[in-house]
Amino acid sequence: MHNEPENTVYFYAQTDAFSEFSNFSPYGVAFDGRWWRTVEHYFQAMKFRDEEYRERIRNCGKPKDAKALGMTRKIPLRPDWEDVKDAIMLDAVRCKFQTHEHPRKLLLSTGDSRIAENAPMDAYWGIGPDGAGLNRLGTILMQVREELQTDRI
Numbered sequence: 799m800h801n802e803p804e805n806t807v808y809f810y811a812q813t814d815a816f817s818e819f820s821n822f823s824p825y826g827v828a829f830d831g832r833w834w835r836t837v838e839h840y841f842q843a844m845k846f847r848d849e850e851y852r853e854r855i856r857n858c859g860k861p862k863d864a865k866a867l868g869m870t871r872k873i874p875l876r877p878d879w880e881d882v883k884d885a886i887m888l889d890a891v892r893c894k895f896q897t898h899e900h901p902r903k904l905l906l907s908t909g910d911s912r913i914a915e916n917a918p919m920d921a922y923w924g925i926g927p928d929g930a931g932l933n934r935l936g937t938i939l940m941q942v943r944e945e946l947q948t949d950r951i
């Protein structure tokens with residue numbers, strides 16, 4: 799069962815409310831001494847072991863370009879991707895909210911509301927076409943919010 803919709807904060811497009819919660823929003827993260835202009839750039843690059851290809855993603859302009867580069871299967875996906883992708887996403891999202899005050903305050907302002915990525919085509923990170931998707935990104939955002947609320951980060 800889902801919570802009632804009125805207790806849910808939805809986000810997705812950069813033109814919608816709470817767009818700051820999207821990995822496409824313009825809040826960069828630092829990992830391994832390098833700056834990634836969005837969480838999406840970092841997340842997509844981590845799919846690959848190929849350092850040159852990671853750099854290509856890091857240096858591409860927009861998060862949608864990073865996502866498109868991350869979709870290729872011409873460069874092999876790292877073999878452990880399915881095992882590590884949730885931890886990589888959590889690290890990146892946590893780093894974003896630790897680094898940037900504006901999205902952090904917005905995240906804290908949601909209290910204990912459910913947070914859901916309203917991504918119609920994505921039933922893993924988002925709620926998918928019928929609202930019943932796994933919403934892993936929303937769950938990670940709620941975990942990071944709880945860490946902030948309880949001063950654990």
Ligand SMILES: Nc1nc(O)c(N)c(N[C@@H]2O[C@H](COP(=O)(O)O)[C@@H](O)[C@H]2O)n1
Nearest residue numbers: 810811820821822838868917920923935
């Ligand atoms: N804003 C936005 N536009 C899309 O088209 C999307 N699919 C998403 N969702 C984000 O995509 C990332 C997952 O990519 P993979 O499917 O694992 O390659 C993740 O950042 C989702 O939040 N967002």
